[in-house]
Amino acid sequence: MTPPRRGRPLPVLLLTAALTATLALTAGCASGPAANTAGAAAAPASGTLAPMEPPPIGDVPRLSRVDDRALPIETYLLSGEQFRQLDTAQGVLATRCVRGFGLDYSAPTPTAPATTQTAHRYDPVEISDVSANGYHSPDPDRGKKPGAAPSVSPDVTTVLGAGLGPDGRPAPGTATEYRGRQLPSGGCIADAQRQLTARGGTGRDADVAVGVNYEGFERSRQDPRVLAVFRDWSGCMAERGYSYGTPGDALKDPRWGATATPSAEEIATATADVECKARVNVVGVWFTVESAYEQELIRLKQPELTAAKAANDAMLAVAASVTATGA
Numbered sequence: 001m002t003p004p005r006r007g008r009p010l011p012v013l014l015l016t017a018a019l020t021a022t023l024a025l026t027a028g029c030a031s032g033p034a035a036n037t038a039g040a041a042a043a044p045a046s047g048t049l050a051p052m053e054p055p056p057i058g059d060v061p062r063l064s065r066v067d068d069r070a071l072p073i074e075t076y077l078l079s080g081e082q083f084r085q086l087d088t089a090q091g092v093l094a095t096r097c098v099r100g101f102g103l104d105y106s107a108p109t110p111t112a113p114a115t116t117q118t119a120h121r122y123d124p125v126e127i128s129d130v131s132a133n134g135y136h137s138p139d140p141d142r143g144k145k146p147g148a149a150p151s152v153s154p155d156v157t158t159v160l161g162a163g164l165g166p167d168g169r170p171a172p173g174t175a176t177e178y179r180g181r182q183l184p185s186g187g188c189i190a191d192a193q194r195q196l197t198a199r200g201g202t203g204r205d206a207d208v209a210v211g212v213n214y215e216g217f218e219r220s221r222q223d224p225r226v227l228a229v230f231r232d233w234s235g236c237m238a239e240r241g242y243s244y245g246t247p248g249d250a251l252k253d254p255r256w257g258a259t260a261t262p263s264a265e266e267i268a269t270a271t272a273d274v275e276c277k278a279r280v281n282v283v284g285v286w287f288t289v290e291s292a293y294e295q296e297l298i299r300l301k302q303p304e305l306t307a308a309k310a311a312n313d314a315m316l317a318v319a320a321s322v323t324a325t326g327a
Contacts, residue, residue: 049215054223055292063284064277065125066118071287072294073216074117076209076305082316084112086203089319090192092326097188098159101178105156117213122247122283130270134262135251161187164194166204196322201315206308212297220290221248229285236276242269247282 063069078086091107098105124130129138152160159178162171163186170186177183184191197203220226230246237244244250250273256266277283298305 055296057292060288066287073212080112089322093192094188134266134270135256163189199314200311208304216294219293223289232280240272
């Protein structure tokens with residue numbers, strides 16, 4: 001089971017992240033079973049949630065996967081394609097800015113990141129996945145040769161700067177001038193970020209939307225209907241010789257983190273997990289219940305969410321205008 005994506009504020013636009021190798025910034029990547037629980041610390045603690053009456057859910061569909069479905073909160077979260085659009089526009093603006101200082105530079109071409117909320121929310125759910133990876137996260141780059149980092153001159157690095165931090169301020173130590181010419185505060189990346197967010201938006205998901213995303217997930221895990229289907233799942237697992245109270249207990253079994261690759265026992269356990277989820281309809285119940293909580297939370301926070309969506313739309317309109325004119 002994977003916590004909702006984007007549990008903490010994303011970097012202000014993705015070009016900054018794309019340039020981390022060049023700018024000597026550091027970023028860690030989780031691997032193995034731990035990657036499936038990354039970001040759990042960012043979720044609201046269950047003890048901090050105010051009481052809420054379980055919302056009605058109506059009919060529950062039988063589902064084995066939900067990557068083709070959307071949760072209600074996704075209307076108010078930036079999609080992977082929208083992040084790509086913002087990143088493209090930021091690249092156009094940064095390229096213009098750098099060239100204005102007489103330097104040869106073209107921003108990298110961005111790709112749409114996988115930010116679909118439902119893609120791995122209740123994992124594992126695919127037999128083909130667990131039969132190869134168990135509870136380990138699949139490595140999409142396995143067998144590939146490492147690519148070379150983008151080649152950017154020190155002068156271009158200086159002029160680009162490191163962008164704005166989550167607090168909206170330039171990164172400490174960013175140069176203020178280049179060969180006697182004043183640089184935009186924070187460099188060209190920061191200048192691009194300010195232009196894109198001038199009419200609204202922050203370049204990341206609004207806190208209110210992120211909060212609903214996590215709260216709905218956390219409340220659903222405590223809902224009586226989800227706990228009941230977890231008990232059914234646990235009984236199914238017991239029939240196969242496994243003793244786990246919830247799917248999360250199986251996923252977080254410390255034995256799976258002891259090796260870089262899945263053991264035969266891990267694969268067998270994960271396979272039973274997926275088969276039992278399908279048998280008792282864990283995914284169908286969980287998705288339906290979580291959607292109901294999100295709908296109620298959206299109703300309670302509708303003014304703030306509507307404002308957040310308007311800010312995102314304004315930011316995306318600026319991005320579209322920038323991209324249309326090109327570098």
